[in-house]
Amino acid sequence: xxxxxxxxxxxxxxxxxxxxxxxxxxxxxxxxxxxxxxxxxxxxxxxxxxxxxxxxxxxxxxxxxxxxxxxxxxxxxxxxxxxxxxxxxxxxxxxxxxxxxxxxxxxxxxxxxxxxxxxxxxxxxxxxxxxxxxxxxxxxxxxxxxxxxxxxxxxxxxxxxxxxxxxxxxxxxxxxxxxxxxxxxxxxxxxxxxxxxxxxxxxxxxxxxxxxxxxxxxxxxxxxxxxxxxxxxxxxxxxxxxxxxxxxxxxxxxxxxxx
Ligand SMILES: Nc1ncnc2c1ncn2[C@@H]1O[C@H](COP(=O)(O)OP(=O)(O)O)[C@@H](O)[C@H]1O
Ligand SMILES: [Mg+2]
Numbered sequence: 001x002x003x004x005x006x007x008x009x010x011x012x013x014x015x016x017x018x019x020x021x022x023x024x025x026x027x028x029x030x031x032x033x034x035x036x037x038x039x040x041x042x043x044x045x046x047x048x049x050x051x052x053x054x055x056x057x058x059x060x061x062x063x064x065x066x067x068x069x070x071x072x073x074x075x076x077x078x079x080x081x082x083x084x085x086x087x088x089x090x091x092x093x094x095x096x097x098x099x100x101x102x103x104x105x106x107x108x109x110x111x112x113x114x115x116x117x118x119x120x121x122x123x124x125x126x127x128x129x130x131x132x133x134x135x136x137x138x139x140x141x142x143x144x145x146x147x148x149x150x151x152x153x154x155x156x157x158x159x160x161x162x163x164x165x166x167x168x169x170x171x172x173x174x175x176x177x178x179x180x181x182x183x184x185x186x187x188x189x190x191x192x193x194x195x196x197x198x199x200x201x202x203x204x205x206x207x208x209x210x211x212x213x214x215x216x217x218x219x220x221x222x223x224x225x226x227x228x229x230x231x232x233x234x235x236x237x238x239x240x241x242x243x244x245x246x247x248x249x250x251x252x253x254x255x256x257x258x259x
Contacts, residue, residue, distance in 0.1 A: 002029035002200045003069040003086075003169040005050065010064035011229070012042070012049050014057065019045045021229035023064075025219060032192060032201045034211035034238065037221035038259035042230030043204045046221070047172050050202065051087035052080040068169065085113070088168035092175040094155035096147035096162070103143040105158055106130060109166040125165055133161035134191055153184020160191065164199075171195065173203040177210065189214050208254060212242050220250045 005027040012020045020042035027033050035043045048054040049062050052073060066073045073083050096105045106126045110117075117125070126143065130136040135157040139150070147158055156176060163171060173192075177185040192201060192214050205211050211218050219235035234247045245251050253259050 001169060002198060004029045005170065005200060005202075006065075006067040006070075007050075008065045008067070010046070010049060010062065010066065012045050012054055012063075013059070013061045014045075015059035017227075018229040020049075020221075021231050023232045025232060025235055027200055027202060027217075029200045030197055031217065032196050032203065032215040033235075034215035034218045035202065035204045035221060036206070036208060036211050036218060037230070037233075037253065038223070039206070040230075041221040041223045043221055044174050046230070047089075047174055047202065047204055050170070050172055051089055052083045053089065055080070085109070085166050086168055087170040087172060088163035088166065089172045089174070090156070090159050090163055090176050093179050094152055094159050096150070096155050096158050098148035099146055101144045102130075102139050102147050102150070102158060105147045106161045106165050108162055113166065129161040129165040130158075132164055132195070133157040134187060134194075135161060151184070153180050153187055156180060156184065156188060157191065160188075160195075164195075168199065170200045170202070173201070175204050175206060178206065185210070208242070212238060218242070220245070220247070220253060222249050222253065 007023055007025045010023040011018060023046060037043055045054060050066055054060045054062060062074060097108060103126050106129050107122060110125060127136060130139060135154060138154060147155065150158060177188050195201060203214065215238045217235060218238040218241040220233045220241060221230050222233045223230045233249050234245060241250060242254055
């Protein structure tokens with residue numbers, strides 16, 4: 001079930017370098033929030049703190065809290081592997097397992113959860129998630145062919161099917177369309193629109209038209225200068241951010257003055 005995210009006073013470091021500072025942000029369930037801001041302002045770093053992927057990087061460390069329906073992901077005894085199952089992620093470059101079949105790609109996460117399913121349950125899971133990713137019709141006759149044989153846009157939809165198959169509560173997407181052609185981009189955007197009734201979705205995008213098309217709320221991040229940590233400048237309704245932002249830096253960024 002879609003969950004609410006509350007981030008309070010979050011800092012994230014790479015060794016001694018503080019990459020993001022003092023971020024407080026609230027995300028409603030069953031909504032799409034876009035993260036925008038210039039390259040290097042910490043959007044990806046912040047996204048990865050939301051499912052404890054940041055600490056996988058050597059030296060990666062976090063201060064502050066991230067609550068998922070009031071449970072702190074960084075609380076004592078919380079298993080980061082379980083967190084990553086609950087908070088799924090889709091990356092910039094589609095990364096299906098290339099030699100694994102389409103069918104097995106969808107189940108790659110499911111097979112790690114230790115539950116034994118019958119063949120027909122697995123078939124149903126594959127069909128349901130490929131349908132959910134709007135990919136079923138295109139691949140139903142070649143489910144046992146390698147994932148690498150698909151186009152980039154199809155591979156990204158396959159990654160979405162893999163992410164949803166484990167039934168996450170939240171879906172994080174880091175520039176999921178930046179390696180895709182315009183048609184595939186629209187297909188992913190349509191899919192995000194359909195999925196938001198079931199998930200809490202956070203998407204990083206450098207494409208401001210995309211943020212305007214897919215999100216209800218937009219968070220603008222920026223850094224004060226080279227080597228300075230990124231900060232959340234403002235978060236508001238997407239319409240407001242793109243028409244009448246409160247902060248001058250947001251105005252300058254959305255009007256193309258920097259970034
Ligand atoms: N693996 C890493 N090791 C060290 N520093 C990193 C690493 N990844 C990102 N950074 C630094 O963290 C800051 C934020 O980067 P990033 O989160 O990738 O920004 P964005 O996604 O907004 O472009 C940058 O200064 C970047 O150089
Ligand atoms: Mg990034």
